[in-house]
Amino acid sequence: MAVKNAFYAQSGGVTAVINASACGVLQTARKYPDRIGKVYAGRNGIIGALREELIDTSLETDETIAALRYTPGGAFGSCRHKLxxxxxxxxxxxxxxxVFRAHDIGYFFxxxxGDSQDTAYKISQLSERLGYPITAIGIPKTVDNDLPFTDNCPGFGSVAKYVATSTLEASLDIESMCESSTKVFILEVMGRHAGWxxxxAGLAGKGHDQAPHIILFPEIAFDREAFLARVDHCVKEYGYCVVVASExxxxxxxxxxADAGGRDAFGHTQLGxxxxxxxxxxxxxxGYKFHWAVSDYLQRAARHIASETDVRQAYAVGEAAxxxxxxxxxxxxxxxxxxxNSPYRWSIGEVPLGEVANQEKKMPIHYIRDDGFGITADCREYLLPLIAGEDYPPFENGLPKVARPANKLVPKKLKATFEL
Structure with missing residues (x-):
């Protein structure tokens, strides 16, 4: 079988462990020098392929590739560009x-x-139609945990660990000051259509009296009066109220x-x-004194508190691809x-891209408490293994060490440029 080059790209919002998947891809590809020539990474995702901006990962040392495993962000650049x-x-x-033909690329990772899996599926089908067959494999990644078929999605476990930890720590702060200061604290977390x-955050407490006292899920219609009544009850009963709200x-x-009235590059409503x-x-x-915070990029970049389970699974799906x-x-x-569940055991399977593309997995209703403001025992049992274990990065001068790939581009072979 002829040796072909491979193309790897990162897409959408990055996670604390997406580079662990990249590490899995690159280290595994280097085991097949008789099948895979070079692995090119797209500079800024699929945009890198369209612009013929291909990073030659063969120029990176084994040490740099290994360091990707504990580096957050997207080492080669990501993008929001839906074909x-x-x-x-x-x-x-x-x-x-x-571009693939010019650079002898036969594998696309x-x-x-979900949108990215749709892109991979389209390329796998249309490359045949266009006379240049490509082996296209999708690699799951999303902090939202909303991809179907997979039990959970790499990137989610570490965000879940960060949010549960932050909720626990912040609630102790609020509880200690509520007599004379803030009585209501609201933490906003990611999750457009799915409340995973x-x-x-519900892992931080074990009863109605423990924070978070209220969780707002996209799956449960927001009732303003019921929400305010619950806030009032918690402040009067416990002295304070911690709310965790999905965006x-x-x-x-x-x-x-929080509809801000705009649309992002994928056509999704821009939330404000x-x-x-x-x-x-x-x-x-x-009239209660309040404080609010938005976990925003911090929740998906917090590699220092990543779940060991999540890191291992992120690497495993890259390797499996x-x-x-x-x-x-x-x-x-x-x-x-x-x-x-106990002890937690998992394995790698597969699903056709045509089935997984453009679908969302929402929270099962039996994972949400009857009053709509918390999680059930079944949900806790599902979540706990995903945040288990610590996989700390190495530290230097008190800060996490990270990989800094050279990201050298290969010379372009096409004369024509491409405008998005």
Whole structure:
């Protein structure tokens, strides 16, 4: 079998462990010098392929590649660029094939969420149609944990650990000061349509009297009066109230509480901040002193407190992607299969890309408490193994050490440039 080069790209919002998947891809690919020539990484994701900006990872040392395992962010740059259907934007697909053909690329590994899996699937199908077959393997990644078929998604476990830890620590702060200071604290977390991240905050407490006292899920319609009544009850009963709100919390009619009125590059509603909106409700209706915070990028960049389970699984799906390609598989995505909860055991499976693309996995209703403001025992049992274990990065002068790849581009071979 002829030696072919490979193309790897990162897509969408990055995570604390997406580079662990990159490490899995690159280290595994180096085990097959008779099958895979060089692995090129897209500079800024799929945009790098369209612009013919390909990073030559063969120039990186083994030490640098290994260090990706404990480095957050996207080592090669990510992007939010969704390829449209072939008939709508034929030129983009033709350009990808031109670049792949020019650089003798026969393998495509795309590391991202649902939209990214859709892109990988389209390339696997259309490359045949355009006369240059590509082996396309998707690699799951999303902090939202909303990809179907996989038990959980790499990136989520570390965010869950960060949010649960932050909720626990902040609640102790609020509790200690509530007699004369802040009585209501609101933490906003990510999660547009699925409440998995918000749910993870529930691990910080073990009863109605322990924080978080209120969790707002996208899956449960927001009821303003019920919310305010619960806040008031908690302050009067416990002295304070901790609220964790998903950014995607919405009213019964589907209108987001924090709808900012715009759209992002993937066509998703741009959300403007649910925490300050909720804080204003509390102030106007109840008059309690409040404080709010948005975990924002901190939750997905916190590699220093990453879940060991998450790091191992992120590496494993990157490794499996290459192994799948070497075993002749195409248009599939590695998934995580839960075999048992206690002790926690998992394995790697697979799913066709055509089935996973553009789908979202929301919270099962039996994971949400009957009053809609907390998690159930079943949800706790599901979440706890995913935040288990510590995988601290090495530290230097008190700060985490990170990989700094050279990211040298290969010379361009096409004369034509490409404008997005």
């Amino acid at each position: 449209k259907n072939f008939d709508e934007n034929k030129r983009e697909y033709e350009r990808l094939i031109e 795309y590391n991202g969420g 991240i918000a749910a993870s 995607g919390a919405q009213y019964e009619d589907g209108h987001f509480i 901040g649910v925490a300050p909106v909720l804080a204003n409700m509390v102030k106007q209706a109840l 290459v192994e799948f390609a070497m075993n002749g598989k195409n248009a599939v995505m590695p998934i995580i299969r839960r075999e048992q």
